[in-house]
Amino acid sequence: MLILGLETSCDETGVALYDTAALADGGVHADGLLAHAVHSQVAMHAEYGGVVPELASRDHIRRLVPLTRGVLAESGRSLSGIDAVAYTEGPGLAGALLVAAAFAHGLGLARDRPVIGIHHLEGHLLSPLLGRPAPAFPFIALLVSGGHTQLMRVEDVGRYALLGETLDDAAGEAFDKTAQLLDLGYPGGPALSKLAESGSAGRFVLPRPMLKSDSLDFSFSGLKTAVMLKVREAGGGTGDATFRADLARGFEEAAVEVLTAKCLRALAISGLKRLVVAGGVGANRPLRAALDAATARQGCSVHYPAPELCTDNGAMIAYAAARRLVLSNVAETHAFSVPKETHAFSVRPRWDLAALQAPKRA
Numbered sequence: 001m002l003i004l005g006l007e008t009s010c011d012e013t014g015v016a017l018y019d020t021a022a023l024a025d026g027g028v029h030a031d032g033l034l035a036h037a038v039h040s041q042v043a044m045h046a047e048y049g050g051v052v053p054e055l056a057s058r059d060h061i062r063r064l065v066p067l068t069r070g071v072l073a074e075s076g077r078s079l080s081g082i083d084a085v086a087y088t089e090g091p092g093l094a095g096a097l098l099v100a101a102a103f104a105h106g107l108g109l110a111r112d113r114p115v116i117g118i119h120h121l122e123g124h125l126l127s128p129l130l131g132r133p134a135p136a137f138p139f140i141a142l143l144v145s146g147g148h149t150q151l152m153r154v155e156d157v158g159r160y161a162l163l164g165e166t167l168d169d170a171a172g173e174a175f176d177k178t179a180q181l182l183d184l185g186y187p188g189g190p191a192l193s194k195l196a197e198s199g200s201a202g203r204f205v206l207p208r209p210m211l212k213s214d215s216l217d218f219s220f221s222g223l224k225t226a227v228m229l230k231v232r233e234a235g236g237g238t239g240d241a242t243f244r245a246d247l248a249r250g251f252e253e254a255a256v257e258v259l260t261a262k263c264l265r266a267l268a269i270s271g272l273k274r275l276v277v278a279g280g281v282g283a284n285r286p287l288r289a290a291l292d293a294a295t296a297r298q299g300c301s302v303h304y305p306a307p308e309l310c311t312d313n314g315a316m317i318a319y320a321a322a323r324r325l326v327l328s329n330v331a332e333t334h335a336f337s338v339p340k341e342t343h344a345f346s347v348r349p350r351w352d353l354a355a356l357q358a359p360k361r362a
C-alpha cells in the first residue's frame with residue numbers, strides 16, 4: 001500500500017510517500033520511505049519573532065501542491081498509485097491544520113481512497129522507528145518540541161501513557177525565549193546552542209527546576225526568568241560576547257541536566273531499557289551527548305530520528321498512518337473513508353495524545 005502523508009500543523013509544510021511493503025516481517029521500516037520533502041517557513045516568521053498563524057496557513061496553501069508533485073516525481077509514482085492519504089488532524093494551529101485536511105479529503109474523494117487523520121505527536125513519537133536500528137516496543141519517549149515537553153510510556157502503536165510533562169514552558173519554548181533575551185532571533189534554539197559552544201562552563205550556574213522532585217514533570221519558566229535576571233543585573237545590555245556565550249552555556253547546561261535526569265528516572269521507574277527522543281530539541285547536540293552517556297551507564301539504549309525527521313515533516317505522518325492501516329487492514333474495510341453523506345472532515349487544534357485509541361486489529 002502506498003500512503004501519502006501531509007503535515008501542515010504549524011510552520012513546516014511536509015509531504016511524504018511511504019510504502020507499507022517495508023512493514024512486512026523482517027522489513028526495514030526506513031526502506032518504506034520512498035521520498036519526502038519539507039518546506040520551512042522559519043525565514044518568513046522570523047521578522048515577527050514567532051509564528052503568525054494566518055501567514056502560516058496561506059503559505060501551506062502555496063506549498064502543498066508543488067511539494068506533492070516533487071515527492072511523486074522523485075519516487076517515480078503518480079497520484080493514481082496512492083492507496084491512502086494521511087494528514088495531521090491535530091494538535092496545531094486550526095487554520096494551518098485545515099490546509100492538509102482539505103487537501104487530503106479532496107484527494108480522497110476524487111480518487112475514492114481512504115483518508116486518515118493522524119495525531120501530530122504520535123508522528124513524532126514513532127519517527128525514531130524510521131531510524132537504523134529501530135527501537136522495539138515498549139520504550140520511554142521524550143517529546144521535546146517548541147510546544148511540548150512530555151515523557152510517555154509507549155507500549156505499542158496507539159498505546160501511550162503520559163508519565164510527566166511541563167507545567168509551564170515547553171523546552172523548545174524556553175530555548176526560544178532565552179535566545180530572544182540574548183538577541184539571537186527566532187527560532188533561537190539552534191542559535192543559542194551554537195553560541196553556548198563558545199561559552200565557559202560553570203560561570204553561570206542557573207537553577208535546575210524540579211530536578212530533585214520525584215515527579216516526572218518539568219518546569220522551564222523559572223530557568224528563563226533566571227537568564228532574564230542575569231541580563232538585567234548586567235545592565236540590560238547583551239553586547240558583551242563572552243557574557244552572552246557564558247549565559248547561553250549556563251542555560252543549556254541546566255536544561256540538558258534536567259531533561260536527562262528525568263529520562264533516567266522514567267527508565268528506572270518503568271524498568272524499561274529503551275529511550276526514544278523526538279521533536280525539535282532532540283537535535284540539540286549536548287542533550288544527545290548527555291543522554292548517550294547517561295543511558296549507556298545504565299545499560300539502556302537511546303534512539304533518535306534522523307536529523308531531518310526531528311523537525312515537523314510528512315514522513316512521520318505517513319509512517320504513523322502506515323502502522324495503523326496495516327494493523328487494522330483499512331484498505332479492505334475502508335473504515336476511515338470520508339463519510340459520503342456529509343463530506344465532513346475534522347481538525348483538532350487541541351488533542352490529548354494519551355486519549356488516542358489503539359488501532360482496532362483486523
Ligand code: KG4
Pocket residue numbers: 010144145146147148171172173175176187188189190193279280281282283284285310311312
Ligand atoms: O518539533 P519542532 O520542529 O516543532 C514543533 O514545535 O512542533 O521543534 C521546534 C523547536 C524550537 O523551539 C527550536 O528552537 C527547537 O525545537 N530546536 C532546538 C534545536 N533545534 C531546534 N533547541 C535546542 N537546540 C537545538 N539544536
Ligand code: ZN
Pocket residue numbers: 120124145279311312
Ligand atoms: Zn512537531
